[in-house]
Amino acid sequence: MALKMNLRLGTGMPNVNGQKKIRHILSLSGGKDSAALAIYMRDRIDGMEYIFHDSGKELPETYEYLERLEGYLGTKVVRTTFGTTFDDLLRRYGGILPSNHRRWCTKMMKLKPFEDYVGNDECVNYIGIRADEDRVGYISHKPNIIASFPFRDDGIAYEDVVRILMESGIGLPPYIEWGRSRSGCYFCFYQQKIEWVRLKQKHPEYYEMAKAYEKPNRVNGNVFFWCKEESLEDLEQPERMQQIIENWEKSQEKQRQRRKDVPLASILAGMEYEPPTREGCLICQL
Incomplete structure (x- = not known):
């Protein structure tokens, strides 16, 4: 399919008072969709700013992928930080780990750094939600930040994203x-249990660091786990890990049997087809 895009805003277009220029900012997560969007937009917007909200808890593969992308884009990706570390924030929140019900890590280490970076400037924020995804994602409530969805506007779906990455030579994220399946912190609470098993197998040192966070908090002394009801200590037991692997393999086989039309791009890339709806934090995973 021919890839094209309708741009409604020109580069550096003055705002209504004619005094400021619009900034064009694309946030990278270290994931495939935002990387593909950066490639897709590279020659369409002059002066595009590429930023990455570095939590300090990313996988080494994420940093490697960003460096690879910088080489293709021919410009540096700005690393934004809030000025405090995850551990500083964890102490501020009484040692209570973030979860899908307590997403303070997203708020304080992703969203706030982004809005601080933009400040009061007029800004178009480019977001890599695909045309085959049914979700809105993060849109700033600040009136000076406008969200733009080029992939959705141009009908770019999963298989197109894979093709963009392959044809550019960047390829898929090494993790x-x-x-x-996702970028983001190595202890992301949105990980599937099979991903925890794989983290244990591939990066046991990161698994141990994640496990060390599971200790009584200062608020009520309760222990919060990354996997809700199961501790990483229990999950890493050989029998439990084998059970998780077997359950995952069975679920994958059921999904393969249900799918009739698997995109060719998925086969060529050696990937499982990604369903249109993904659970997780948008700004971390795209």
């Missing part, structure tokens, strides 16, 4: 090779 996909060992079975991780």
Whole structure:
């Protein structure tokens, strides 16, 4: 399919008072969709700013992928930080780990750094939600930040994203090779249990660091786990890990049997087809 895009905003277009220029900013997560969007937009917007909200808890493969992308884009990706570390924030929140119900890590280490970076400037924020995804994602409530969805506007779906990455030579994120489906922190609470198993197998040192966070908090002394009801200490037991692997293999086989039309791009890339709806934090995973 021919890839094209309708741009409604020109580069550096003055705002209504004619005094400021619009900034064009694309946030990278270390994932395939935002990387493909950066490639797709490279020659369409002059002066595009590429930023990465570095939590300090990323996988080494994520940093490697960003460096690879910088080489293709021919420009540096700005690393934004909030000025405090995850551990500083964890102490501020009483040692209570973030979860899908307590997403303070997203708020304080992703969203706030982005809005601080933009400040009061007029900004178009480019977001890599695909045309085959049914979700809105993060849209700033600040009136000076406008969200733009080029992939959705241009009908770019999963197989197109894979093709963009392959044709550019950037390829897919290296962590996909060992079975991780998402970018983001190595202890991301949105990980599937099979991904925890793979983290244990591929990066046991990161697994141990994640496990060390599971200790009584200062608020009520309760222990919070990354996997809700199961501790990483229990999960890493050989019998439990084998059970998780077997359950995952069975679920994958059921999904393969249900799918009739698997995109060719998925086969060529050696990847499982990604369903249109993904659970997780948008700004971390795209």
